[in-house]
Amino acid sequence: MPRVNTNMDFFTAMEVSASGLSAQRARMNVASSNLANAQTTAAAGGGPYKRKDVVLSSADIPGTEGELGGAVKGVEVSSIKEDTAPPRLEYDPGHPQANAQGYVAYPNVNPVEEMVDMITASRAYEAGITTMSTAVNMAEKALGIGK
Amino acid sequence: MSIGKIHGVESLPGLSQVEKPQTNLGESFSKALTDAHALDNDATQQAERFANHDPSVGIHEVVIASEKASIAVRYAVTLKNKALEAYHELMNTQV
Numbered sequence: 666m667p668r669v670n671t672n673m674d675f676f677t678a679m680e681v682s683a684s685g686l687s688a689q690r691a692r693m694n695v696a697s698s699n700l701a702n703a704q705t706t707a708a709a710g711g712g713p714y715k716r717k718d719v720v721l722s723s724a725d726i727p728g729t730e731g732e733l734g735g736a737v738k739g740v741e742v743s744s745i746k747e748d749t750a751p752p753r754l755e756y757d758p759g760h761p762q763a764n765a766q767g768y769v770a771y772p773n774v775n776p777v778e779e780m781v782d783m784i785t786a787s788r789a790y791e792a793g794i795t796t797m798s799t800a801v802n803m804a805e806k807a808l809g810i811g812k
Numbered sequence: 813m814s815i816g817k818i819h820g821v822e823s824l825p826g827l828s829q830v831e832k833p834q835t836n837l838g839e840s841f842s843k844a845l846t847d848a849h850a851l852d853n854d855a856t857q858q859a860e861r862f863a864n865h866d867p868s869v870g871i872h873e874v875v876i877a878s879e880k881a882s883i884a885v886r887y888a889v890t891l892k893n894k895a896l897e898a899y900h901e902l903m904n905t906q907v
Contacts, residue, residue, distance in 0.1 A: 675883065679876055686872045797876065804883045808890050 675807075677737060678800035680726045684739030685793040691742045692719045692786040696779050703774040706762040714772040716748035748773055841891045848884035855881040 695717050705714035723738040750773040758767030835843075855877035861869045 676880055679880060683873060683876050687870055690870055690872075794872075797879075801879055801883065805886075808883075808886050 674732075675800055675804040677726070677729045677732060679797055680729065681737060681739045682793045682796040682800070684724070684726060684741060685796075686790060688719075688721050688740045688742055689786045689790040689793065691745075693783065693790070695719050695745060696783045696786060699772075699774050700776060700779045700783075703772055703776055703779075705772055706760075706769060708772075713752045713770045714774070715752075716750070716772060716774045718746050718748055720744045720746055837891070837895050841888065841895065844884070844888040844891050848881065848888045851877070851881040851884045 699716050702708070702714035708714040720743050721740050722743040724741040725735075726737070726739040729737055752770035752773050754768040755771055756767055757763055757769045760769045763769050855874070858869055858874045858877045862871065862874045
C-alpha cells in the first residue's frame with residue numbers, strides 16, 4: 666500500500682498498529698480455515714487437510730525506516746506454513762477414504778488449539794486497536810494545547 | 813525631576829540575534845493543507861477499494877485512513893486558528 670508521507674510522527678504508531686491488525690486478521694483467517702477443515706479428508710493435492718500456521722516477521726514500515734535508529738518495526742505475514750504433525754488416524758472401514766487397514770486419515774487439527782489461537786488473535790487485535798486509539802488521543806490532545 | 817529609563821529596556825540585546833525561521837507560517841499552513849488533501853484522497857481511495865472487495869484492504873485500514881485524514885485536517889485548522897489569533901492580537905494593539 667503506498668503511504669502518504671507527512672511529517673506527522675503520530676501516524677507512525679498508527680501505521681505500526683495497522684500492520685499488527687492486518688497480521689492478527691491473517692491469523693484469524695488461518696484459524697477459521699483450520700477449524701472449517703477439521704474433518705476434511707480429501708484436501709487439494711490429496712490426503713487430509715494439513716493444519717496451517719502463520720509465520721510473522723518484523724518489517725520496516727515504508728517511510729519510517731530511520732525512525733528512532735530503525736528500532737520502530739511493523740509486522741508482516743512472511744509465510745503460511747503447514748504443520749508437519751502426522752494426521753490423526755481413525756478406524757472407520759466403511760469410509761470411502763479408508764486405507765487397506767480400514768483407517769481414515771483426518772487432519773492434524775486440534776479444535777481446542779484453534780480456539781486458543783483465535784482468542785489470542787482476537788485479544789492481540791484488541792491490543793492493536795487500543796494502541797491506535799491511544800495514538801489518536803495523543804494527537805488530539807496535542808491539537809488541543811492552549812485551549 | 814527627571815524620569816530614569818527602565819533598566820534593561822533600552823537595548824533588548826537578544827532581539828537582533830534571534831534567527832529568522834526557515835519557513836514562515838503560510839508555508840507550514842500550505843504544507844499542512846497539502847498533507848490533509850493527500851490523506852483525504854488516500855482515505856477515499858481505500859474506501860473505494862474496500863467497497864470493490866479488494867482483499868488487500870481490511871476494514872481497519874479504511875477507518876485508520878479516514879482517522880488520519882481527520883487529524884490532518886484538524887491540524888491545518890489549528891494552524892489557521894493560531895495564525896488568525898496572532899494576527900488579531902497584533903491588530904488590536906493599543907497605540
